[in-house]
Amino acid sequence: MSVLLDIRGVTRRYPRPRKQLFHHEEALVAVDNVTVQITQGRTLGIVGESGSGKSTLARMVMAFEAPDEGEVLFEGKNIHALGKRELQALRPEFQMIFQDPFGSLDPRRSVGWSVAQPLRAAGMKPDQALILKTLEQVGLRAADIDRFPHEFSGGQRQRIAIARAIVTRPKLLVADEAVSALDVSVRAQILNLLMDLQDEMGLGILFISHDLAVVSSLCDDLLVLRNGVVVEQGLAGDILNNPGHEYTHTLLTAAQLELQGEHAA
Amino acid sequence: MTRAINLRIGAGLVLVLTVAALLSLVWTPYDYTVLSVTQKFRPPSADHWLGTDQLGRDVVSLLMAASVNSLAVAFISVGIGGSIGTALGLTASAFGGWVETVIMRVADLGFAFPALLFAIMLAAAFGPSLTNAILAIAFINVPIFTRVARGAANQIWTRDYVLAGRAAGASQFSLTIDHVLPNISATLIVQATIEFAVAILAEAALSYLGLGAQPPMPSWGRMLNEAQTLMYLAPQLAIYPGLCIIAAVLGFGLLGDGLRDISDPRLARARA
Ligand SMILES: Nc1ncnc2c1ncn2[C@@H]1O[C@H](COP(=O)(O)OP(=O)(O)OP(=O)(O)O)[C@@H](O)[C@H]1O
Ligand SMILES: [Mg+2]
Numbered sequence: 001m002s003v004l005l006d007i008r009g010v011t012r013r014y015p016r017p018r019k020q021l022f023h024h025e026e027a028l029v030a031v032d033n034v035t036v037q038i039t040q041g042r043t044l045g046i047v048g049e050s051g052s053g054k055s056t057l058a059r060m061v062m063a064f065e066a067p068d069e070g071e072v073l074f075e076g077k078n079i080h081a082l083g084k085r086e087l088q089a090l091r092p093e094f095q096m097i098f099q100d101p102f103g104s105l106d107p108r109r110s111v112g113w114s115v116a117q118p119l120r121a122a123g124m125k126p127d128q129a130l131i132l133k134t135l136e137q138v139g140l141r142a143a144d145i146d147r148f149p150h151e152f153s154g155g156q157r158q159r160i161a162i163a164r165a166i167v168t169r170p171k172l173l174v175a176d177e178a179v180s181a182l183d184v185s186v187r188a189q190i191l192n193l194l195m196d197l198q199d200e201m202g203l204g205i206l207f208i209s210h211d212l213a214v215v216s217s218l219c220d221d222l223l224v225l226r227n228g229v230v231v232e233q234g235l236a237g238d239i240l241n242n243p244g245h246e247y248t249h250t251l252l253t254a255a256q257l258e259l260q261g262e263h264a265a
Numbered sequence: 266m267t268r269a270i271n272l273r274i275g276a277g278l279v280l281v282l283t284v285a286a287l288l289s290l291v292w293t294p295y296d297y298t299v300l301s302v303t304q305k306f307r308p309p310s311a312d313h314w315l316g317t318d319q320l321g322r323d324v325v326s327l328l329m330a331a332s333v334n335s336l337a338v339a340f341i342s343v344g345i346g347g348s349i350g351t352a353l354g355l356t357a358s359a360f361g362g363w364v365e366t367v368i369m370r371v372a373d374l375g376f377a378f379p380a381l382l383f384a385i386m387l388a389a390a391f392g393p394s395l396t397n398a399i400l401a402i403a404f405i406n407v408p409i410f411t412r413v414a415r416g417a418a419n420q421i422w423t424r425d426y427v428l429a430g431r432a433a434g435a436s437q438f439s440l441t442i443d444h445v446l447p448n449i450s451a452t453l454i455v456q457a458t459i460e461f462a463v464a465i466l467a468e469a470a471l472s473y474l475g476l477g478a479q480p481p482m483p484s485w486g487r488m489l490n491e492a493q494t495l496m497y498l499a500p501q502l503a504i505y506p507g508l509c510i511i512a513a514v515l516g517f518g519l520l521g522d523g524l525r526d527i528s529d530p531r532l533a534r535a536r537a
Contacts, residue, residue, distance in 0.1 A: 062432055091434035104425040108447045114426075117443075118433035164429065 002075075004172055004204040005038040005061065005094075010070035012056050012228075030056040032228040033070070038172065038221075041198065043205040045219030045236060047212055047251060053228040054208045058176045061206060062096050063087060074172070092122045092168035099177035101157035105149040111135075111160050112145035118168045131167065137200075138163045138193060155186035159193070166197060173197075174206045179214060191218055212255035216240050224248050272523025278516025286332040295323035297330050297483060306499055318488075318502055319495055328509055331483040335513060338399055338477075339464035346403035347457050350410025355445060357411070358418035359437045368411065375408035380467055388476045398477035402467050406460055413456045417449035424448075451528040458521035462514045469510045485510050 011034075013027035031053040038044045046054050059065050061072055066080040073079070074094060079087060095118065098104035105114055115134060116126035132142050138159040149157055158178065165173055175194070179187040195218065198205060209215050215222065215236065222236040224247065231245050243249045294314070301321030309316045315324040350372075357368040384401035391397055421427060421444060430440050471477035472486030480487070485506040492503035 064428065064431065088434045088436075091432065096429065096432045098425045098429060100425060104429050106424075106426040106430075106444050106448070109426075109443075114429075117430060117435065121430070121434035121436075121439070161429070164433070 002040055003037050004040050004075060005206070006073040006076075007034060007036045007057075007061070008071050008073065010034050010057070010060060010067040010072060012053070012060060012065070013068050029228050031060070031067070031225075034223075034225075034228075034230055035070075036221075036223050036230075036233060038204045038206055040171065040204050041202045042220045043198065043207050043218055044221045044223060045215040046206065046208045046223045046225060047210060047215055048225035048231075049210060049251070051227070052225040054210075054225060055176055056228075057225075058096070058174050058206065058208055061174055062094070089122070092118060093170050094172040094174065095165035095168065095170040096174040096176070097158070097161050097165050097178040100181055101154050101161055102149075102181075104161050105157055107149055110146055110148055111140070111152075111163075114149075114160065115145075115163045115167055118164060122168060124168075134163045134167045137166070137197065153186075154182055155190060158182060158186075158190055162190075162193065162197070166201065166203075169201065170203070172204045172206065174208075176208045177210070178207070180209065180211065187214070194218065210251075211258070212240070212251050213258065216255075224251070269523070271519045272526070275516050275519025275521070275523055278512050279520050282332055282513055282516060283336065285329050286336050289326075289329035289333055293323070293326035293329050295326045297322050297326040298481065315505055316501065319491070319499070324502070324505055327483050327488065328485070328505060331485045331488060331506070332509065332513075334395075334478055334482060334484045335465050335468055335510075338395065338402065338468040339461045339517075342399045342402035342464050342468075343406055343457055343460045345399075346406025347410045347453070347460065349403075350407040350412075351414040351446075351453060353407070354411040354414025354416075355418055355441050357415045358422060358445070359441050365415070369415065372408040372411040375404070375411075378404075380405040381470070384471050384476050393476045393479065395478050395482065398468060398471040401471065402464050405467070406464070409460065410453070410456065413452060414449060417452045418445045421445045421448045455521055455525040455528055458517055458524060462517035462521065465513045465517065466510065469506075 010031055011029065012031040013029050015027050016025040018025050034053075034057060036044065046057065048054055056065075060067050060080075063072075063079045071078045071080065074090065077090065079090065082090065112131060115131050119126045119130070131145065135142065135144060140156065140159055140163065144152075144160075149160070152160065173194075178194075179190050182190060191214065194205065194207075197203060205218075207215065207218055219236040222233065222239045223230060224232040224239065224245070226247050231247050232239055232243070239248060240252065243252055299322070301317075304317050304321035305319055307313050307317040307321075313323050313325070315328070317323055318327065353368050353372070357365040380401050383404050384398055387397035387401055388394075418441075424444075427440055427444050430444055435443065468477055468484070469486035469489070472484040473490045475487075475490070478484035478487055488506040489503055489510075492499070492506070495502055
């Protein structure tokens, strides 16, 4: 299988607010020299505690911001070196699902409008049949097309967001904590949906989570981040069965404890 | 509870004013352009509900006709100033960086510039006229709406649905039109209602000073000015337009405040 996304030695720094007049604070390195690849049809999990740089990496993959060093290649093209129009033309190929299903849909726009947005932005005609088919793919009804976000539950909203993300038939899906805000039962449904879509469409998925339990059920490959630095990377199964680093072990234990807590509840 | 009452009083006053203004376009109890020496300074009666003025014109008819002037001036000036200000605020917010800095500094300058001064300058340059008054009032609305629109828009730009739109490939312009503007419209409407009150007061003040509506166009401000010399003879002729101005300003002010309270979920939650 071909390499879809090639992240090469990517570093991102944020300036820290200066506290003293003549003392120059060193920049915060949110992502530090990360190299990783996503292959077509596979899922790369990125885990790490809060502040470890997961979302920063996702924002660079989505070309919302550029790395200070390194490059992100999508199908061989450095997305941060593309012109505005070239990037716009490429955007249908990689889409994103956000954490908060209540914040990622415009309350003033109907489901149909939101799902059609990537088509319109790419200059394609928002084809009604395609939108209906996509809604069906994510388990929504045709009648939902004219309804508004506030009429849906969190899980249903996440389905709408997924419909919007796959309507252009992308090759890569970036999911930043896409199920963290959902109830446990709904979470499983959405994870299953993502896996089904992956089988159906051959999607590459970049799946970000602080929760190793979720990641273990979904991911083929794994990258463990801590303070922007890669702690471990490799096949998900290998790392989860045999964590090579104390930090990964801590994350695993925390996930198991949480899982037990949820079963008890 | 009191807020709901304020909103209702405000809405009631605005409704009465609007109906009176619209009605005067087709009907007033008397023709306010007809002067009559025999009918001047009449006290209130069944024929003339609020009596007649120094030229024998029916006061109710004059007040009604003048309300059109007040509303129209407020509508046009807030409309023009608000649109320009909103466009500037949205531009500042969409571009950020030095564009935002420049626009906001210019808006700050506009804030420091009193409307009255601007109206006097316009009057000095082009002669006093209602158009110049409208321009002056529109002018003061520009920086106000620039600030309000930019502040509200900056909040919307941080929302995930805007980011989702960007991921979809939408341009800054279409993100502004599709997401930002619709989601700040409630804020803008509230601000416009409040600025309506300010504009009505400003028009009255400018007309009172002779910088606004010119004779024979009826205007509350000018009625106030003309009644001034008759203060001892017929004080009611000053009181009536004064009350109208107060009612209109209060009406739009209360309505705007009430609307703001409903549209601001933080306040709504605090109330519950
Ligand atoms: N725009 C920014 N400006 C300054 N610092 C930032 C910015 N974005 C992120 N950071 C910092 O970079 C670091 C990594 O943040 P990031 O959001 O990528 O972490 P994360 O792994 O997604 O955490 P979480 O699990 O809480 O979402 C944090 O220390 C954060 O404070
Ligand atoms: Mg994050």
